[in-house]
Amino acid sequence: MRADRVFAYGAAAGLIGDLLLGDPRRGHPVAAFGRAAGAVERVLWRDHRGWGALHTAVCVGGAVGLGAVAQYVVRPSRTASVALTAAATWAVVGGTSLAREARVIGRALEAGDVEAARERLPHLCGRDPQALDADGIARAVVESVAENTSDAVVGALVWGAAGGVPGLLGFRAVNTLDAMVGHKSPRYRRFGWASARLDDLAGWPGARLTAVLAALAGDSPRGAVRAWREDADRHPSPNAGPVEASFAGALGVRLGGTLSYAGRVEHRPVLHQEGRAVALHDIERAVRLSRRVCLLALGAGVAARAFVKGRTA
Numbered sequence: 001m002r003a004d005r006v007f008a009y010g011a012a013a014g015l016i017g018d019l020l021l022g023d024p025r026r027g028h029p030v031a032a033f034g035r036a037a038g039a040v041e042r043v044l045w046r047d048h049r050g051w052g053a054l055h056t057a058v059c060v061g062g063a064v065g066l067g068a069v070a071q072y073v074v075r076p077s078r079t080a081s082v083a084l085t086a087a088a089t090w091a092v093v094g095g096t097s098l099a100r101e102a103r104v105i106g107r108a109l110e111a112g113d114v115e116a117a118r119e120r121l122p123h124l125c126g127r128d129p130q131a132l133d134a135d136g137i138a139r140a141v142v143e144s145v146a147e148n149t150s151d152a153v154v155g156a157l158v159w160g161a162a163g164g165v166p167g168l169l170g171f172r173a174v175n176t177l178d179a180m181v182g183h184k185s186p187r188y189r190r191f192g193w194a195s196a197r198l199d200d201l202a203g204w205p206g207a208r209l210t211a212v213l214a215a216l217a218g219d220s221p222r223g224a225v226r227a228w229r230e231d232a233d234r235h236p237s238p239n240a241g242p243v244e245a246s247f248a249g250a251l252g253v254r255l256g257g258t259l260s261y262a263g264r265v266e267h268r269p270v271l272h273q274e275g276r277a278v279a280l281h282d283i284e285r286a287v288r289l290s291r292r293v294c295l296l297a298l299g300a301g302v303a304a305r306a307f308v309k310g311r312t313a
Contacts (some may be wrong), residue, residue, distance in 0.1 A: 011302070013082065037180060041180075049190050092098055092156045093294075094153065099117035101123050105137065108266075109138060114134050124144045124148075125143075125144040128190075139278040141283050146243050150207045153290075153297065159171040161304055218249070222249075226249060244256070252275050
C-alpha cells in the first residue's frame, strides 16, 4: 500500500478512536514519555542552555527514533502499517479531551457554579482561576480551545503527513517538553530554552494551517482574516497569535487582554477589537469550530501527502 494511503487510513482511524475513546485514564503514552523525559532531566539538568539542548535532543530524538524503528518493522504489512499509524495518531491527538474539558467548564458556568468552573480550569490551561470571574473563565476556555486545536491536533497531523509515525511522535514529544520545561521560571529559563524554541519551530506550520482553516470554517471568514492580519503579530507567542486571532475573528469575539499566571499578571493585546465580549455560549461555538478545523486538517494532510506522492511517482 502506498505511504499516502497508509497515512490517510491510519490517521482517520486514529481520529475516530480519539472521538470514541478519548484519552485513556491510565497508561497514556504521552504521560509515559513525560516520566521518561523527567528521568532524563534529573540526570542532565544544569542551569545552562547547552545541557538543555542535550536534554531536548535525547528526548525528541528518542521519540522520533522509536517511531522510525516501529514504522520500519511493520512496513512489510499493510494492515500493521495502518494500525501503527492509527495507534500513533490516537496517542498524540487530544481533540476529544479538549472538547470534553471545555464543555465541563461550560456546564458549570451554565449552572452558576463558578467555583466548580475554577476548580476545573487547570485541566485545560495554566491560568490562575481565582483571578477570573465567569466571563473571564469563558474567555480563557475559548482561547485555550483555539490554541490547543493547533497544539493537540492540527500540528500533529501536519507532521504526521510530512513524516509518518516518526513525525507524529516527534511533534508530540516537542510539545510535551515545552509544557514541561519551556516556561521562563528560574529553573528552566536557560535549561528549557532549546525546548521552547524547537516548539516554536515545530508549531509554526500547524498554527498557520489552523488559522487558515478557522477562517474557512468559521462564521466570518473575512473577520478571521482581518483579525489575523492586524492582531496576530501583537501576541507574545508566534504561534498562538495567528490561531487565537483567527478564532476571534471567525467567532466574532474579542480575545486577549489582562490575564494571570500563578499570580503573575500579563496585559496582552486585544485580538479582534471590534468583536463583542466572549459569552457563555461561545464555548460550545469554539468547540464546534475546533472540530471542523480538525476534520479539514485531516483532509488537507491527506491531500498534501497524495499530491507529493503523485509528483514523485
